[in-house]
Amino acid sequence: MRSLHAKLVMIMVLLILSLMLVVGAFLINSVTAFYLEDFYTQVAEVFRDPGLAHDLTTVSSGDEDAAQMLSDVLRAYYGELGVDSRNRRLYILDSNGTCLVRPDGETGPLEYTPNLTFALSTGLETGESGDESSLSADYMDVAIPIQRGDASYIIYIYDNRNMASSLTDQMFMLIMESLIFGLVISILLSFLLSKTMVTPIQRLTEGAMRVAEGDFSHRIVVESRDEIGVLTDTFNDMAGQLQTTLRQVDNERSKLDTLFLRMTDGVVAFNTRGMVIHNNPAAARMLRRSIGPETTYDELFSQAAPLAQVLAAPDHLESEMKVRDSFLQLLMAPFDRGREGGGALVVIHDITEQRKNEKNQRDFVANVSHELRTPLTNIRSYAETLQDSAGELPLEMEKKFLGVILNESDRMTNIVQDLLTLSRLDSGQDDIKLASFSFSQAVLDQYNAVYMEAQRHRHILSLELEPGLPDVIGDRARIMQVMMNIVSNAIKYTPDGGHITIAAGRLGGRVWMEVDDNGIGVPEEDRPHIFDRFYRVDKARSRQSGGTGLGLSIAREIVERHQGELTLVDKPGPGLRVRLELKIGGPSHD
Secondary structure (H helix, E strand, C coil): CCCHHHHHHHHHHHHHHHHHHHHHHHHHHHHHHHHHHHHHHHHHHHHCCHHHHHHHHCCCCCCCCHHHHHHHHHHCCHHHHCCCCCCEEEEEEECCCCEEECCCCCCCCCCCCHHHHHHHHHHHHHCCCECCCCCCCCCEEEEEEEEECCEEEEEEEEECCHHHHHHHHHHHHHHHHHHHHHHHHHHHHHHHHHHHHHHHHHHHHHHHHHHHCCCCCCCCCCCCCCHHHHHHHHHHHHHHHHHHHHHHHHHHHHHHHHHHHHCCCEEEEEECCCEEEEECHHHHHHHCCCCCCCCEHHHHHCCCCCHHHHHCCCCCEEEEEEECCEEEEEEEEEECCCCCCCEEEEEEEECHHHHHHHHHHHHHHHHHHHHHHHHHHHHHHHHHHHHHCCCCCCHHHHHHHHHHHHHHHHHHHHHHHHHHHHHHHHHCCCCCCCEEEEHHHHHHHHHHHHHHHHHHCCCEEEEEECCCCCEEEECHHHHHHHHHHHHHHHHHCCCCCCEEEEEEEEECCEEEEEEEECCCCCCHHHHHHCCCCCCCCCHHHHHHCCCCCCHHHHHHHHHHHCCCEEEECCCCCCCEEEEEEEECCCCCCC
């Protein structure tokens, strides 16, 4: 049965055998069922004849032997009933079950079948006939009760089904002959079919063996256009595609080698003895040392985890190490476990910037806590003083204390409001409302808005506005908020009597605004942090001025949402110059 020839022959033989058996059983049962149904239909049609019913039930004068009279009446219908006294016989019984009329020459007791018993026990009273039979029985019978005058009789027809059995036997022999003939044909055809199918499969096997040996040039000749021919064509295409794929794999391997050498994360692979087998330049750069074939695992990562622990790890291990001022995250995992070429792989990721961001986050939380704690402390102190000295303090002092409480409350409100604004900007929930507006008019409005404030500080406020500036697309309210923050900082941190210049113009596809002052400026070491949240150059003076340290952070977030730039511009002399640039066409959506 390992041969495909034998399997196909066996399948065909079993198929023909099963088909003939099913068809034979169906035909034999159908013939028997037809013969049975025809018997009961034939009897029912005869006894539905009104003339026969009248002759059977009507008593005539001189009717001395009623049973014989019934027999004489029924003899005229023998042909229609199929009664031949050999296979199908007719009997007449009285109500006691005594057989009055039987076929000539028949002796012996009559067998009381279920139908005859039913007619004698129930049918005589209800008029129902006993006409039930089954395919498995070896006979057919029907018992019909007749009421003739005051006497009751049973007309009983019995068929031994010899004719049906003979027909069934003949059909069985015919089926067996057909089965033998079909098996012979199926074996011959299966040999021919298997030969037709197996030959191309053998060629495919030979071609597959050549491909397995690396010979992709051999092509199998297609001799048919059936499914096997399509399979052969597909195999030839697969061999060509496999050859192309292997060529592409070689190319991808070259690319991966290049990527391995150029990737920013460091990768070092060790064998089970802890010797380096692969590494890339990024690993040497991160570890701040050279890595060669003689370098061992213990020299590089012994402080992170032992090599035995890495090789026994079910998945991978994570660890960290510090090299000078850099923080490195190590992902260590075994590969090809249990094989001779196995070992351990270490991927190095520089998380120095992540650590800095975490520190900034902690500093931010600390700053928020500090900024909120200071006004809360002042509010509580002045409120407790008012509570403890209620009615004892002068009215002016109470008003002064309440003024301090209100100012500190406003300060907390401003801090919370700025934090909420930053939170909405960070989460993208504070959508900017884009519309076209006049940039030159916005700068002019800003100049007019702060002019009186500058006058109170005796500042000289100048405006240099290029003519013909185009309209820009953006959120005018948010841009005005940025402008106000920049100009307000210039006014706050410029000593009284200073000089502040607001200038605006166009450069290519952008418009710009610069605010230049001669104030205290920002030291060089503080410039990279000027847009950090809660960062202040002069913390004492910032709190005295009512600042929260969030204004420039909010301004930068707004400008970045507009895909613009907010930068510090180097300038000679004291003071600070802040530059705002925006796209004329507004932020793009790609």
